[in-house]
């Protein structure tokens with residue numbers, strides 16, 4: 001990491017503080033720091049990203065280890081010391097290329113730099129003890145206390161495991177945990193209005209990006225890129241990063257040319273843009289979201305992809321819009337949810353979401369569905385989707401919706417589980433208005 005090492009570790013500390021102390025979302029905190037420091041070498045930017053994501057992914061295990069060897073329990077530590085120790089334990093365990101002594105020394109220097117000169121000995125002592133004992137950590141008995149074991153080994157709060165246990169076997173749950181901790185390539189959906197799969201593959205490879213084939217039409221997988229805006233093909237709107245499970249919304253809906261589509265919770269615009277591309281630039285997609293900031297994210301993507309058939313609207317999906325009643329051929333309701341299917345990409349969700357929040361989300365999803373289903377014209381389609389694997393937000397909402405809205409029939413629904421293929425956990429249901 002050369003002379004910039006301390007700098008990188010300071011950035012890591014600031015990102016982890018933003019997420020764990022100031023409750024910011026990790027993907028936003030990481031992205032905004034990396035956006036600000038685009039001039040750093042790619043290797044250093046990858047180091048920052050990897051340590052931040054890895055620390056958050058494995059944080060329950062890390063705290064368990066620290067609590068075994070520290071006289072002060074993690075929850076009692078000052079946030080700065082907590083973050084330095086957590087990221088250093090991640091480094092000790094997972095970054096073979098960094099010598100343990102370097103990790104310890106850098107942690108001590110950083111503690112001093114951030115005003116904790118008096119804790120230099122503590123930081124040093126804890127990390128050196130952890131380093132000596134890493135291959136010898138005692139874990140709960142997997143057979144006697146399976147949830148406690150899985151919670152630590154897979155860094156998942158026990159209440160989430162208990163929630164899943166109501167619907168999934170322990171084997172399935174173990175599979176989810178493994179999938180969330182496995183790094184996946186990013187799926188990209190090719191914009192067929194601008195390029196072909198072969199042309200794009202060639203162009204990306206020429207830009208030194210690792211491209212993997214996918215069996216799906218119009219889909220490639222990419223790895224080893226720095227940031228998207230650096231890729232000319234991305235700036236020119238030739239592709240959009242979208243998980244394969246999210247692409248199913250467009251594929252299930254198959255919007256025809258000249259359709260009118262309303263996407264009620266659209267930011268940053270992935271599904272709206274897919275629909276607009278599938279309609280070959282004809283018809284109209286109205287991409288709505290709640291706040292000006294969210295609408296601006298959709299707008300940026302529309303401009304990048306240069307699509308003539310989408311417009312954005314800032315609107316609260318809970319409030320009926322009289323102009324839309326019975327007008328839409330397709331309503332996309334990709335609603336706010338607990339996100340328990342995408343913990344591999346957004347690890348910090350598992351520490352932020354609560355049981356109470358899940359219940360409130362079900363109420364919000366029902367309120368929005370109740371309103372926006374009215375926009376579907378007779379014979380039209382409503383697609384409801386979430387990125388969670390919590391049945392209360394998925395299949396139970398389908399049952400509720402069909403009871404409340406006999407004017408709709410369910411054509412199909414699917415719960416995609418994490419670890420099946422390279423997909424996120426995702427749910428979708430397709431309803432047709434009679």
Ligand SMILES: C[S@@+](CC[C@H](N)C(=O)[O-])C[C@H]1O[C@@H](n2cnc3c(N)ncnc32)[C@H](O)[C@@H]1O
Nearest residue numbers: 265266267268269270271289290316317334336
């Ligand atoms: C799952 S995300 C949508 C992702 C998007 N469909 C895509 O594919 O890029 C849910 C969105 O719902 C928006 N949202 C939350 N509450 C809302 C409300 N009351 N009205 C409209 N949008 C809302 C959030 O701002 C968020 O952008």
